[in-house]
Amino acid sequence: MSSIEIRDSKDYRDSKEIIDDKETRDVKGRYRKDLQVANVQRTNEKLKDEDACNRKKDVLKNHSPEELVSIFDNLGIKKFRAKQVYGWVMKNISDFDEMNNIPKTLRETLKDKFDIGNLKVLVKRSSKVDSSSKYLFELMDGETVESVAMEYEDRLTVCVSSQVGCKMGCSFCASTIGGLIRNLEPWEILDQVLKIQYDLNKRVSNIVMMGSGEPLDNYDNVLKFLKLANHKDGLNIGYRHFTISTCGVVPKIYKLADEKIPINLALSLHSPFDEERKDIMPIARAYSIEENITACKYFVSVTNRRVTFEYSLIDGVNSSDKHAEALARLLRGILCHVNIIPINSVKESGYKRPSKGYIYRFKDRLTKLGINATIRESMGSDIEGACGQLRRSMTNK
Numbered sequence: 438m439s440s441i442e443i444r445d446s447k448d449y450r451d452s453k454e455i456i457d458d459k460e461t462r463d464v465k466g467r468y469r470k471d472l473q474v475a476n477v478q479r480t481n482e483k484l485k486d487e488d489a490c491n492r493k494k495d496v497l498k499n500h501s502p503e504e505l506v507s508i509f510d511n512l513g514i515k516k517f518r519a520k521q522v523y524g525w526v527m528k529n530i531s532d533f534d535e536m537n538n539i540p541k542t543l544r545e546t547l548k549d550k551f552d553i554g555n556l557k558v559l560v561k562r563s564s565k566v567d568s569s570s571k572y573l574f575e576l577m578d579g580e581t582v583e584s585v586a587m588e589y590e591d592r593l594t595v596c597v598s599s600q601v602g603c604k605m606g607c608s609f610c611a612s613t614i615g616g617l618i619r620n621l622e623p624w625e626i627l628d629q630v631l632k633i634q635y636d637l638n639k640r641v642s643n644i645v646m647m648g649s650g651e652p653l654d655n656y657d658n659v660l661k662f663l664k665l666a667n668h669k670d671g672l673n674i675g676y677r678h679f680t681i682s683t684c685g686v687v688p689k690i691y692k693l694a695d696e697k698i699p700i701n702l703a704l705s706l707h708s709p710f711d712e713e714r715k716d717i718m719p720i721a722r723a724y725s726i727e728e729n730i731t732a733c734k735y736f737v738s739v740t741n742r743r744v745t746f747e748y749s750l751i752d753g754v755n756s757s758d759k760h761a762e763a764l765a766r767l768l769r770g771i772l773c774h775v776n777i778i779p780i781n782s783v784k785e786s787g788y789k790r791p792s793k794g795y796i797y798r799f800k801d802r803l804t805k806l807g808i809n810a811t812i813r814e815s816m817g818s819d820i821e822g823a824c825g826q827l828r829r830s831m832t833n834k
């Protein structure tokens with residue numbers, strides 16, 4: 438091509454050079470095409486850069502050692518490094534550079550492709566009346582969830598959340614007031630336990646899923662959490678030391694039973710009467726008490742594990758002798774236990790806690806009717822220990 442500089446149309450008209458019109462059109466056409474290609478390339482590069490910034494990295498704590506072996510192998514990383522990295526992750530490290538037996542080049546690769554996965558402790562409140570502590574954790578997206586640690590002489594039990602908020606709408610529960618924000622990932626549930634274990638410098642022996650959220654509404658992530666926490670190279674907590682509490686998502690109770698994992702199931706019952714239960718728990722409009730009882734019987738038959746029926750005792754609502762007698766008739770013959778939970782006052786619900794006399798009268802009535810029942814000792818009453826209370830109080834500030 439001749440060395441012709443393309444100028445604006447006026448320059449071309451004024452030029453004294455004799456240029457073939459066809460050649461001029463060809464050169465200008467190529468110039469426009471080159472500009473278009475360059476613009477497309479720049480746009481693609483910009484989108485690629487933005488995508489890299491916005492791309493969510495894989496979280497190491499979401500994976501078992503076996504999964505990390507496969508992931509590392511696909512990345513060309515030697516398999517034995519997976520167990521080393523997993524060991525560091527379970528030690529609650531916050532930075533890849535703490536992995537002092539991992540080469541620097543590999544640490545840089547890990548930084549580029551993964552997040553370790555760490556929750557931030559925003560608030561910790563320790564009770565002055567018992568041995569419980571309440572934690573408010575900030576997630577990586579800025580949302581918050583709660584956990585409670587309950588220390589006993591022979592064990593440390595942690596109550597974890599499975600969702601940010603809850604959509605089930607139970608009228609006595611603070612965690613459902615703002616509705617469901619999102620499900621927690623497996624690592625976000627796991628890290629609640631890790632952070633508490635690290636903070637208290639004591640091994641967690643029992644986990645109850647009775648915090649914010651409905652665990653069976655986040656089924657797949659909860660199931661993976663159970664497996665991660667049970668893994669021999671992880672927390673190594675036996676399945677019999679896990680309890681999942683549900684408000685009665687009946688199809689998932691059957692599904693959980695069919696997993697044949699020997700965990701404990703707790704069903705939030707709260708009334709032996711369908712119509713009354715519908716007022717307390719909206720999910721009762723979808724699944725009747727009979728359907729829930731049948732599902733629980735199936736769970737017992739498959740797992741041979743006792744089912745706990747949780748009964749939040751509410752003054753003037755479900756605390757009469759009539760309720761105790763109907764509850765006993767309903768549960769007779771089932772391998773079960775009733776956990777009587779005097780209601781924690783939640784300002785928005787208007788519910789009140791029964792007097793101590795009424796609480797023990799209800800329990801004694803059940804016992805006389807042949808039902809194994811205990812009263813759950815309330816813990817954390819001075820630190821907003823009930824699920825959702827601390828998160829809601831902080832959100833409202």
